[in-house]
Amino acid sequence: MAILEVKDLKKSFGKTEVLKGISFSLEEKNVLAIIGSSGSGKTTLLRCINMLETADSGLITVDGSAIFDGDSDEKLTAQQKLENQLKIGLVFQSFNLFPQYTALENVTLAVKAHAKSRPDFKENHKAIYKEIDELGMSLLKKVGLENKANNYPCQLSGGQQQRVSIARAMALNPKILFFDEPTSALDPELTGEILKVIKSLAAEKMTMVIVTHEMAFAREAADRIIFMDNGVIEEEGTPEEVFDHPKSERTKAFIAGYTEV
């Protein structure tokens, strides 16, 4: 069964229809890359799935439960919303690390906040916090930053900050990890370290959805490609299908535009 299912998702800002009925699904342990030019709606799609925007209509199902249902009037409880939110993780284009906390604190902050509702928190909080710090350190190690654990974001390069933010998203153990143009705010020479981390996550069979402008990377790391144009999915398939044998004229033009550069 698909871990993520999006059905006929629509979203308008004022009179501008940004998503004109998006449907796709994603299998567990797969990596999906969403490509397309600016203004095609890919970031809005990501923000709707991550509940930073509320879609107008449609259905989003993650791991069998609807996190958004445009046909239902049922209001989700705060607990349900939290459970839904924790099923998905998001890495932002501009990192959005918390500047007053160290790298390790950034990674563990939310985990510690959620641990407070554990029934055994009161008697065991020291052990729980220690365990969370160890988890944080192991994640920083995974992104190659265990020696920067006590540095503040302002003391890290853009690439290092983005790696901390990947570790922060991973700390909540999401079912799916989303990336919103994770390398767009970085100098070209720093994008490699991010792509390396994402590839290592893919090798560990992390389910991921990546909105990206890095075509070579999308082709190499993704199992599925979605090309979005003007609010619709113009083409979908394996990297070979989309990059080498595009069916749609718009896809052809987009891909030709990138390979020329």
Next chain:
Amino acid sequence: MSIDFIGVNLQLLDGFKYTLILFFATLAAAIPLGLPIAFGSMSRFKPIRLITRAFVWVIRGTPLMLQVMVVFYVPGLLFGMPFKSRMAAVIIAFIINYAAYFSEIYRGGIESIPVGQYEAGQVLGLTKTQTFFKVILFQVIKRIVAPMSNEIITLVKDTSLARVIAVGELIMAAQDIVSVYGLLWPLFYTAIFYLIFCGVLTLLFGKLEKKLDYYRG
């Protein structure tokens, strides 16, 4: 009748005591009270926002001296319940006035925090309250230290307005010496008290700013 230098200082210190009480009482209440007013002026519920902003406009648009007189005289004139304590009336007027000013500093500070910080809190499953207290508030404090220190140093000197309803603060104590002993210099000499007080505050705020300087952004 005559008075020596030490006598002048003792009398001025007696007045300075009221200056200090007014200063600290105003800060203790206006610093927290500014926060709900700031939230009111940012409320998505329009009537609350408009009422709060009108309130801030009236308070910032009229002289503090007038506000002190209104708070002191109006309850007696309208409701037949005059203030028993002049000091209490001054403190209330100052708290209202400074809470309004602080609320605008808070609002500016809160609105200057990038929306990405709230979004990061949300996708990490933090509630709005958790995000505010764990993530936003500290960044706001760092950003408002400079404007707050400015306002707090202004408060030191505004305390002299209390004499308009005959609260015996520092300037009033000096004027008493002028009229009783015919000495003018103690009035000018009060400047030393204000300068030392503001100097200490400047040093303290400088230390605080340095302390918060461990991160940027």
